[in-house]
Amino acid sequence: MRPNPNKPMKSTILGLATLLCCSCYGQQWMTRNGNVDFFSATFAENIEAKNEMASGILATDGQFAFRVPILGFRFEKALMEEHFNENYLESTKFPNGSFEGSIVNWNMELNDGAWHEVVARGELTIHGIAIPREIPSKIQWNGEAWQIQSEFLIATADHEIPIPKMVRKKIAEEISVEVNLSLSPR
Template sequence: MNKSTLLLAALMCSLPFASNAQQYMTREGHVRFFSTTPIEDIEAHNQQMTALLQVDGAFAFRVPVLGFRFEKALMEEHFNENYLESHTYPNGSFEGSVAGFRAALQDGEQHDVVAKGSLTIHGVVQEREIPSKVQWNGTGWDIESVFEVAPADHDIAIPKVVRNKIASSIEVTITATLIPR
């Protein structure tokens, strides 16, 4: 079990013992990534993101790398075996807090916030500030975030023969509805 999985498990297990702390979670968050170049567009979707949000703004998510689905089976195979090495690095994760979350009222309006913390992909941890939106939906929180990830920042080697088919910066979109735990 890798360090980020252990930290996420510890966070999820310890939160029930926090006094008066209400938590929201999902096991069905959606992650989409999109790479566009003049030669080819590459898009993948994953519906297996697990996320946990505490009312004080503590936030964590985990995404199983093998859960990404591509239009072409060969793309999926290359992604898992050659680029993300999903058997060695089975999850991507984020652990941190949502700055401004306490100010986000349960008013049904969308609020801009920033998730600050550690983004781990391919075993490489990067400190990030990720602009996000949160909105109370009457029973839980809808979250949405769009940000860029450069494969080079996470030591993901792209072979020269396909380098012109994969963007140097990949757009990542995260959407989820977190309900009371």
């Protein structure tokens, strides 16, 4: 059964609101211009897109909520961008991707200036389909902001992203995603 297309947006807003309310007495860090890039490599064609509009918040207890507007992805070819939004991600129906959860074993002692390997555990929602994920990441406090980096794979089938038979050789079954965020004090 297909989920309500408005549910991911409502749950993302609710998650951000809850995080804001629950953390109002502690420090928070946020971004409105995080980078999310993806790459699909096949023998027939490589597809790459970049998005510099990821937004999100991180609380002192390690809880986070991030949102990526699907229409924010930019491609080398305009036709690829059009197909991505209209045929695959259906961005009018599902305008955002999101990841909400917490950093496993979070503690404020991670702010020593070194890069630390962590695991972000939460719910990744793409194309209206929420999947529990544990995503290996790196985090660093640089004295002014938290830097977060992550690379992971997304299987198109997990999120019920339709890939027509005639283009299956041009689109990888697993898409490589790279995330770079800088979260400043709120």
